[in-house]
Amino acid sequence: MTRVWILPVLFVVCGAALATGPVLQGDAGRAAVLLLVFLLLAGVTSPLVFPRSVGAAEARRRSAADGRPVVFWRPGCTYCMRLRFRLGRDARRLHWVNIWRDPEGAAAVRAANDGDETVPTVVVAGRPHTNPDPAWVRAQLAPSA
Template sequence: MTRRWQPAAFMVAIGVLGGFWIGSYGGLVFFLVMVAVAVVVSPPAFPRSVTDAEARAAQAADGRPIIYWRPGCPYCLRLRGSLARRAGRYHWVDIWSDPEAAASVRAVADGNETVPTVVTVGESFVNPSPQLVRSLN
């Protein structure tokens, strides 16, 4: 669980250290910017994650794509941001909180844990463009 929060905690720590180093109002502004970045890369910025098993069962029932992601991933963040309100139409699975999900990603990404990985009923896409993902649903 703590691994999921490491990128956000790192951003806050950088904000604190940088804020003290810069000092005055500039330091406060730097700290607030880093806290804002931490909020954006934190796990709650994404739709509620489910387990790999839950996502596969739901996909079998509704046919919606599964998006495998991990906290702190800039490509996942870009994809999440580009989907905007449509993000809830997909099944989001955090590979850091579910070892089975990480294994599923390795199975389609040549042994790597490359995210985002999108799995549909018939095919898989490793680090697809946001336009491709939007067209899947």
């Protein structure tokens, strides 16, 4: 559970360390900008920007009931962030499974990707799709609208 926060905390610590130099030189504006950039990076790479994750079993159950895709993801994955941001508000309509928190979800991703934990893996109607185009994922939501 704590490894999902390693990258965001690293960004905060690095930002604070880099902002210390300008503060000591009396350039508070530059320090604030540096710190803000690193805080934004920490926020984007944290699990906070993703809809609340559920377990793989619960996601499959919900998907069977409403027909919506299941997205297996992990914090810090640039492709997962790309999918999340490109989907915009529609991302909340998907069922998200954090593979770092759910061993069953990680096993499902490995089974779909020849033993690799390649994310995002989107499961639509029982078929896995690795790193699909966000427009395609949005189109998969249309029938369940």
